[in-house]
Amino acid sequence: MSTAEPDIRPGEIAVPLPETFDAGVYFIGRIRTPWKRRDECPKNARGSDSECVIELDPRYAAGLDGVAGCSRLVLLYFMHQARRDLMVQRPRHHTAPRGTFSVRSPVRPNPIAMSVVRLVRVEGTTLSVVGLDCLDGTPLIDIKPYFASVDSVPDAVVERSKADSE
Amino acid sequence: MSTAEPDIRPGEIAVPLPETFDAGVYFIGRIRTPWKRRDECPKNARGSDSECVIELDPRYAAGLDGVAGCSRLVLLYFMHQARRDLMVQRPRHHTAPRGTFSVRSPVRPNPIAMSVVRLVRVEGTTLSVVGLDCLDGTPLIDIKPYFASVDSVPDAVVERSKADSE
Numbered sequence: 001m002s003t004a005e006p007d008i009r010p011g012e013i014a015v016p017l018p019e020t021f022d023a024g025v026y027f028i029g030r031i032r033t034p035w036k037r038r039d040e041c042p043k044n045a046r047g048s049d050s051e052c053v054i055e056l057d058p059r060y061a062a063g064l065d066g067v068a069g070c071s072r073l074v075l076l077y078f079m080h081q082a083r084r085d086l087m088v089q090r091p092r093h094h095t096a097p098r099g100t101f102s103v104r105s106p107v108r109p110n111p112i113a114m115s116v117v118r119l120v121r122v123e124g125t126t127l128s129v130v131g132l133d134c135l136d137g138t139p140l141i142d143i144k145p146y147f148a149s150v151d152s153v154p155d156a157v158v159e160r161s162k163a164d165s166e
Numbered sequence: 167m168s169t170a171e172p173d174i175r176p177g178e179i180a181v182p183l184p185e186t187f188d189a190g191v192y193f194i195g196r197i198r199t200p201w202k203r204r205d206e207c208p209k210n211a212r213g214s215d216s217e218c219v220i221e222l223d224p225r226y227a228a229g230l231d232g233v234a235g236c237s238r239l240v241l242l243y244f245m246h247q248a249r250r251d252l253m254v255q256r257p258r259h260h261t262a263p264r265g266t267f268s269v270r271s272p273v274r275p276n277p278i279a280m281s282v283v284r285l286v287r288v289e290g291t292t293l294s295v296v297g298l299d300c301l302d303g304t305p306l307i308d309i310k311p312y313f314a315s316v317d318s319v320p321d322a323v324v325e326r327s328k329a330d331s332e
Contacts, residue, residue: 018192023193024188109307
């Protein structure tokens with residue numbers, strides 16, 4: 001990636017990335033959503049109750065055994081259109097620059113998003129879910145059961161130095 | 167990976183993986199834990215209140231701005247010692263074979279684990295956290311803020327067809 005990216009905004013900081021990757025990922029399916037362009041996506045998953053569809057590559061079909069019993073799932077997916085070199089960034093709905101690891105923006109060294117979704121139904125290798133905010137066609141990289149015992153922390157807080165939306 | 171893996175257990179199903187990866191990840195740091203061998207690791211993150219240390223590569227230091235304000239973080243890390251081809255597996259503490267996407271085992275096509283941890287302190291590029299169960303030296307791939315508003319679902323359930331621990 002060029003060190004002179006044209007679209008850096010005031011206050012943003014880009015760093016040179018390593019020359020090689022350390023490991024590889026497989027795209028194991030695709031996520032179908034109603035949103036074809038970045039500016040159509042909900043600001044975050046709370047913003048939408050649209051049903052979205054996970055199309056799992058049939059190669060991995062046997063891995064779905066037992067998934068239908070999960071009321072919630074953790075999905076990991078690859079935000080393949082995001083740049084990876086910004087360590088301080090100014091997402092479109094934020095007023096102040098933010099450290100990359102303090103925001104959920106797709107812009108990060110490994111553009112892997114995590115969403116907790118409600119499972120509506122499983123039909124073959126197709127899962128209908130609610131709670132996504134990503135672009136149509138986003139590559140899926142993992143499906144996990146959500147365990148309230150370890151994943152749910154209702155009183156977790158994020159303190160911001162400035163009043164701002166997350 | 168050979169199609170004749172020697173260590174497949176009764177009831178497990180392996181599939182041929184794609185010949186090439188679809189995307190790459192950077193290891194952005196290392197996780198220091200008290201556990202040097204698989205059989206020393208807690209069964210899951212509930213099993214331990216040990217303080218673990220995240221050593222972030224200083225290249226990414228600027229990305230930590232704002233992280234200290236998060237009481238909980240989502241960590242993604244790469245279980246680089248896990249095999250990736252089992253779609254039905256029998257993790258060591260389970261009695262019945264399980265679909266890979268219905269368990270949190272490191273064995274999966276993309277061996278990326280997700281843990282919600284409590285942030286104890288940030289010192290430079292070192293983060294002390296509680297809530298991990300992985301091997302010492304595990305590669306880190308992402309740090310995210312945990313937002314109770316989207317990530318916490320206290321009443322989520324996982325129904326199993328057999329009485330068994332997760």
